[in-house]
Amino acid sequence: MGDQCDTVAAWIAREIVPHEAAIRRWLARRWGHAVDVEDVIQEAYCRLAGLASIDHIDNPAGYFHRTAHAAASDLMRRAGIINFTLMTRIEWSDVMDGEPLPDQAMEASQELERVRGLMSALPDTCRRVIELRRVEGLSRKETAERLGVSENDVKNHLVRGLQKVMKRMAEQDARMDGDEQADAGRKAERIGKHRPH
């Protein structure tokens, strides 16, 4: 799992991470009672990281969606839940051709903004560490000297920042779940309108 799959890793960071919240909500709403959302998310990342190439994926959000769907289906099959057709019928129309409906594209850009906002909430020292390391290109030792902390602290600041961001994002999602429930009906209606037959 070294850096030989760097392209895929960079792609995941840029194209997949911003959609995680949306996928999480979708999983929780549709399948939350049947599968563990965390398990599905982790399995989906696992599958994405296993991609040999990402050149054929022109719609990362849709791909993530399908990957999570496949991961959830497998988990459910393994758990012996067979009849999930009805549950997923509406959601399936979303992935009809791999292109987001216009309003979903809007949502995606909002997700991106939200993730940016989340990142800006990184603790100051953690931000500073990243700036020194990635913008100024300092080594860990130089970074530690500049900040007057130990090299180990440099890592600890990063770890805490990362943990905080990931936690906060899961919390945000938990809060938004309520609104999403109410949205589900409207969404189904909207999809119906897009498909006039």
Added chain:
Amino acid sequence: MASTGPTNGIDDQAAIWAVEAAHGDMTPESRADLERWLAADRRHRGAYIRARAWLRAAEEAVVEARAAAVSPPVAAAPLVSDNDNERDHGDQSRSFAAPTPARPLRRALPCWGGRIVAGGGALAASLAVLLALGVPLPSLSGGGGAAEEGAGQIVRLRDGSVARLGPDARIQVVLADDIRTITLLSGEATFEVARDKARPFVVRSGDVYAQATGTVYSVGRVGDTGGTVKVLEGSVLVWPRDERDQAVRLAAGGTVTLDPGPEPAPAPDAPPVRRLSPPDMARISLDNVPIAQAAQRFNRVNSTKIVIADPAIGEIRIIGHYKSNDPEQFARAAAMISGGQVRHVDGDIVIFMK
């Protein structure tokens, strides 16, 4: 690692490893520790990949924010308005309220260091109509890379699509809320089309039309009425004049030149673009159908055949709605669901087990 102390939860542990891998000195011992931890549970693997991705995303966000703070805001391309009365495009401004940077360009830029976010807001504030006579793309100045590709100019359209103009190329762009129409006045241009299913992207060269919803293709003028269409990625529908129902579907790598010649009948009152039917392609709806059976339905209507190499894949059932003329898309979804893989063999789409 021991210094970091006890943690609760896979995610916390994964975050520690992610930082260690990216910012620590991984000794053979710690590498072995990591491998052991990853091997212990498949979920560890997923959590680790996720933590690395989040770390990377966080770093990029910081780098980006820093770059934006350091450099002055990027000026918008000097878009030249051609036709003010084309402004009746409904909720145009709403659809573009939250512009995203053009994906293909972002991808072409280096990962680290001074990446500048394109000035989308400024672009969005400009008009829907522009006559782009080789408007350069100043927003790329920070990134290098993509801007230097090709000798021609690169024009970034408001919908996120990108046009690369060859020498002598001139295009006219009209972005309405139901269709994006680009008229190639002369020369040749390549288009990276931002996906927007609701607004097909149609390039007109003389009396030849080429439509996509998200792909990369080039169009060159041939005589007064003709055009050559080359598809680099995805697929494109090509048709002359109002014969859209007879359109040829061109896949990646394909080229077609059409020159319908002078119009036989007197020119119709409305330009052909107005008569374009909405891009409502026939669908194949699958309700828990075995993949093998579904593939047959696609094979009946497409010249590109889907071959299922492994009977086990054929038995897996699939649910969904797919464009009947896009077997590729269906094959990818089927492979995704079945855990298989898609390969192209002698013009066929083959799905086989990994």
